[in-house]
Structures are given as structure tokens and as C-alpha cells.
Amino acid sequence: MPDTPSTPADPGSPAVEVRAVGKKYPKVEALKGIDLTVGRGEMFALLGPNGAGKTTLFSILATLRAPTSGSARVMGRDVVTERDAIRREMGIVFQEPAIEQRLSGRDNLFLMGLLYGHTVSGARKRATEILAQLGISDSADRLARELSGGQRRRLELARALVTDPKILFLDEATLGLDVDARRVFWGQIRGLADAGRTVFFTTHYMEEAEVADRIALIDSGRIVALGTPSELKARVGGGVVTLRTDDDATARAWLGEHGFAPAEGGQAITLVHADPAAVLPELLRGLPVRVLRAEVHAPSLEDVFLKLTGRALEPGQKP
Amino acid sequence: MMRAIFAIVTLDLKRFWLDRARLIAGLIQPLLYLFVLGAGIGGSMRMGGGDYRRFIFPGTMALSLLFSATFAAITIVFDRQIGFFKAVLVAPVPRSAIALGKIFAGALQALAQGLILLPFAPLAGASLNLVQGLEFVGAMALAALTFSTIGVGFACRFTSTTVFPIVSNAVLLPMFFLSGGLYPLTAAPRWMQVAAHFDPVAYAVDLMRGAVLGVYFFPVPLSLAALALTIVLLVWASVRVFNRGEDDSSLGASKFNWRR
Numbered sequence A: 001m002p003d004t005p006s007t008p009a010d011p012g013s014p015a016v017e018v019r020a021v022g023k024k025y026p027k028v029e030a031l032k033g034i035d036l037t038v039g040r041g042e043m044f045a046l047l048g049p050n051g052a053g054k055t056t057l058f059s060i061l062a063t064l065r066a067p068t069s070g071s072a073r074v075m076g077r078d079v080v081t082e083r084d085a086i087r088r089e090m091g092i093v094f095q096e097p098a099i100e101q102r103l104s105g106r107d108n109l110f111l112m113g114l115l116y117g118h119t120v121s122g123a124r125k126r127a128t129e130i131l132a133q134l135g136i137s138d139s140a141d142r143l144a145r146e147l148s149g150g151q152r153r154r155l156e157l158a159r160a161l162v163t164d165p166k167i168l169f170l171d172e173a174t175l176g177l178d179v180d181a182r183r184v185f186w187g188q189i190r191g192l193a194d195a196g197r198t199v200f201f202t203t204h205y206m207e208e209a210e211v212a213d214r215i216a217l218i219d220s221g222r223i224v225a226l227g228t229p230s231e232l233k234a235r236v237g238g239g240v241v242t243l244r245t246d247d248d249a250t251a252r253a254w255l256g257e258h259g260f261a262p263a264e265g266g267q268a269i270t271l272v273h274a275d276p277a278a279v280l281p282e283l284l285r286g287l288p289v290r291v292l293r294a295e296v297h298a299p300s301l302e303d304v305f306l307k308l309t310g311r312a313l314e315p316g317q318k319p
Numbered sequence B: 001m002m003r004a005i006f007a008i009v010t011l012d013l014k015r016f017w018l019d020r021a022r023l024i025a026g027l028i029q030p031l032l033y034l035f036v037l038g039a040g041i042g043g044s045m046r047m048g049g050g051d052y053r054r055f056i057f058p059g060t061m062a063l064s065l066l067f068s069a070t071f072a073a074i075t076i077v078f079d080r081q082i083g084f085f086k087a088v089l090v091a092p093v094p095r096s097a098i099a100l101g102k103i104f105a106g107a108l109q110a111l112a113q114g115l116i117l118l119p120f121a122p123l124a125g126a127s128l129n130l131v132q133g134l135e136f137v138g139a140m141a142l143a144a145l146t147f148s149t150i151g152v153g154f155a156c157r158f159t160s161t162t163v164f165p166i167v168s169n170a171v172l173l174p175m176f177f178l179s180g181g182l183y184p185l186t187a188a189p190r191w192m193q194v195a196a197h198f199d200p201v202a203y204a205v206d207l208m209r210g211a212v213l214g215v216y217f218f219p220v221p222l223s224l225a226a227l228a229l230t231i232v233l234l235v236w237a238s239v240r241v242f243n244r245g246e247d248d249s250s251l252g253a254s255k256f257n258w259r260r
Helices: A054-061 A083-089 A105-115 A120-133 A149-161 A179-194 A229-236 A248-257 A276-286 A301-309 B002-018 B021-044 B052-081 B085-089 B095-120 B130-155 B161-178 B190-196 B200-213 B220-247
Strands: A016-024 A029-038 A043-047 A069-074 A090-093 A167-171 A198-203 A214-219 A222-227 A239-245 A269-273 A291-297
Touching (some): A016 A054, A029 A069, A029 A214, A043 A054, A043 A179, A054 A167, A054 A198, A083 A090, A090 A149, A105 A120, A105 A149, A120 A149, A149 A167, A149 A179, A179 A198, A214 A229, A214 A301, A222 A229, A229 A301, A239 A276, A269 A276, A276 A291, B002 B052, B002 B095, B021 B052, B021 B095, B052 B095, B052 B161, B052 B200, B095 B130, B130 B200, B130 B220, B161 B190, B200 B220
Parallel strands (some): A043 A214, A090 A167
Antiparallel strands (some): A016 A029, A016 A069, A214 A222, A239 A291
């Protein structure tokens, strides 16, 4: 599709503006009317379980798929008709590696620079700059496949930053990284956001979403909640009681009969309550099973998701 | 646009260089034709006004160019699935630049393969003087470009590499056998002569053979025009497929659904 000649986009427009976006595949309806606005300079997380529609929405914003209904704008430009204009202003880190494993990091960045219209010397210079900026100059001349997982992810980030993008898209960017490597990675992303870049990322790790300014919880193609991490947690109200018993099935049945609504799934019984500290003694007295362990804690994003959808966020927590 | 094409070509040539062992492996097939088939058949008959090996040298060159260009084009199928190409797809690069980059890169790889085969010409009795040599290399370059557009024209329609052997047997080999690469078209049955007029490989072989023997089957302008037409048509067709891929990030191939 030919790109319309780029007219200057309104600099005051939001970084991301999604209006009633739907996406139907031949067999499934992946998105069922999404509305979303992300301000410039904001760090925004799209959090949801696998198959919730995260990657579909992400692909639409990153100009890789067209929506079947509704409209989406990135940096004030339409994702379908002004694709190339958006592509010039965005950087993207995919879930899967998008570097040539058999070339060095420097070569990868050099080629990316050329693709974005740098001259040969300009692309070389930019590669050197960005390698230094991300602290991976030392390993720049090693083949990408010889790098550690964390280094490779940072190289992916470097590739996305070659063009000095105004908006950075990250799709499950830390999949498979260990905790330390993730911390380093998100530290760098936070730094980029603080320097004024808009960051839009998807994740299904709630602790990753916590670094965002705002979070959208997505489930079955719909946004089920939107707000800052603390706003979202406040929606749960009160706190959470977690119980481990010698007979969870009986405990759940008893709880159901006595007007409590324990969340489905999970290795333990979790119960959202307005005043968990007050209700705990009552539970311990009344439950017809032996309670092995009882905890009361402030709600996490996981609890928010549980409360809103009745299901666990991370598949590993299902029974 | 030019820089994007340059970037795609550079990427492919860098990867090609990593696989340079392929250059040697790619020599085996044409050398077998030239020195085993050539010696065997050449020993039993004399044809083409000279030694048989000299006669089929341009044909084996065409074979080498055809297969290495097509092999280079097949990387499109891998590219779609893995690696750097995902990032290329979200760069502000017209899809046509990707198509053209792949075509040029394939042509250069085929030409490199051909230039390695070229020093065997004297061994096959096809010694070339400077003018003949330049004419031959020029014909090689045009043939490499044509075959690369043929390769990309096919490769861009597939999402799986398992079809490649089928394409190679069903399309490339018939094109080669019809081309007159291994026998003189003048002595071929009428229907083969007619069919050869629709075979780009035949024109490429004829141009190269003309440089060696000084005798052409087709008029030279016809050969040039036929190859140019092939290039233009297939570039147009490939660019169309690549452009169609805008909405599904598969460079258009998924619209065909030829997954096997």
C-alpha cells in the first residue's frame, strides 16, 4: 500500500491512541473493541495471560498487522495509511531474536543503520555510539550467537535504538532471561523512559509491569482494567488472605457455603477481602480442615487480575 | 531506497561469505557435467563443430548460475521465519527495495559461483581471448540477474523450504534440459526448438555459447530482449507479492497458502 506523503503530525497528539480497535482472524476474534491512550513520555505496560490479545494489539501498533475495525494512531499517525512515518519514529524489540546470529553485534547495528537511511560512515558511527551507550562495546565484535542471553537482549535493544526512536515497543522482551538479566534490562528501559522516550511493552510477568507508569490489564481481547500500579491494587480493596490446608477441596466448599469467594486455581487458596486481618481468626475457627499456613498481604497485580477475571495471570500458577 | 537495497545486498553477501564452503560444493555439479558427462558423451561423438566439452561449457555455466541463484533466493523463506529480517520488515523500507535487494544479492552470489567455474574453461577446451572473455562474463552477469529474478519469483511465494526440491525438479531442470545446454538446438526436434523460445535459460546459454564458438542459435538482440523482458516481468511480479505482505508481515507469501 503506498504511503501518503508525510505531513507533520500534531506534536501534541498522544503517543498511542487506540479507538474501538477489533481484530478478527478467520477462526478467532483476538481483539473485541480496545480503547487506549498513552501519553508521550509515558512507560506503559500491557499485561495479560498468553492468548489474551497482547501480541495482536502490539502488532497493530507496531504496523505489522492491520486492525479489522476501529482505528489506531501512533505518534499522531495512522497505523495503516501512515505506516512508514510511524516506522521512522519507532524502535521495536520482538519476543523472538531479530538479530542475525552469525554476524557480530556491530555488523547487525551497522546494517540496521543503513536500512534507516544512514550513510555507510554514519551507520558505523551510530553503531559505535549505541554500543557504548548500552555498555556492550566490549562484546560488539563477537558473533551474536556467542553472547549470553542477557547480552543478546541488550543487543536487540541496541538494534531497536539505532534509529533514535521516539517510541519504543517491546513484546515480551525478557522472555527466558534470569532475574538479574531482567533487572539490568528493565533498568535500562526505565532510563530511556526517564529521558523522554515513550515505552510501550507487553508482558505476562506482573513484577515487570510494576515498573510502568500505567498498566492495562487485557483478557480475552478486552481491556479489563487500566491505571497506575497503585490504582489497580487499590481496586482490589483491603488485602488478600492466602491459606494452605491439608484438604483444599473441603476448605473451598466450606468457604463457598459461608459467603466467601475463593479464587479459582492456584496452589493455595486465595481470598480477597476488605479487612483480611479481621476475617482471618473467623476463618481459622470455622474451617473444618487443618490450616497449615495463613498469610495476609497487600494485593499484587496478580490479585487484581484474579479479582477481575477470576483466573490466574501466570499459567504456572494454575493447579 | 538505494541505501536500503544496499543494506539488503550487504547483509546477504556477508551471510554468503560465512557459507563460502558452499562455493566449492557448488562446483561439483557443473564439473561432473563438464568432465564426466562431457568426457563420456564427447568420446562417442563429435558435435557443435568442435570438442563436446567446449560445446557444453556454457551450458554447465548456466546450470551453475541457475542453481546458485535459486539457492540464494530460497533464503527468503528462512528469512521470513527467523532473525534479522523481522527487524527489516518494520524498517521504513519499501517492500520493493527488499525484493530488489534479494534479486541483486542472488545475482552477485551466482556470479561469484560462476567466476570460480570460469578458470576451468581452458581445461574444457574453451579458451577465451580478452574480447570473448568480456563478452562471456557480460552474458554471465545478465544470466545471473535473470536466474536470480526467477529464483526470487518462485521463492517469494513459498512459506516452507520443503517445496524447493519440487520446484527444482519440476521447473529448473526442465528449463535447463530444454535450453540446449547439453546439445545443439539446431539438431533438436522441432517442438523442442519452439519450446526453447519460451525458455530464458536457452537465451542465456546461447549468448554465452556465442561468446565461445562465435555461432548463435537466436539473434543476439532477441536474446537480450528476451532476458530483459524476463527480468522486468519477474521483478514486477515479485514486487507485487512483497507489497501484498504489508498486512501480514510474511512478505505476501501467506496469501498463497502454499505451506507444503
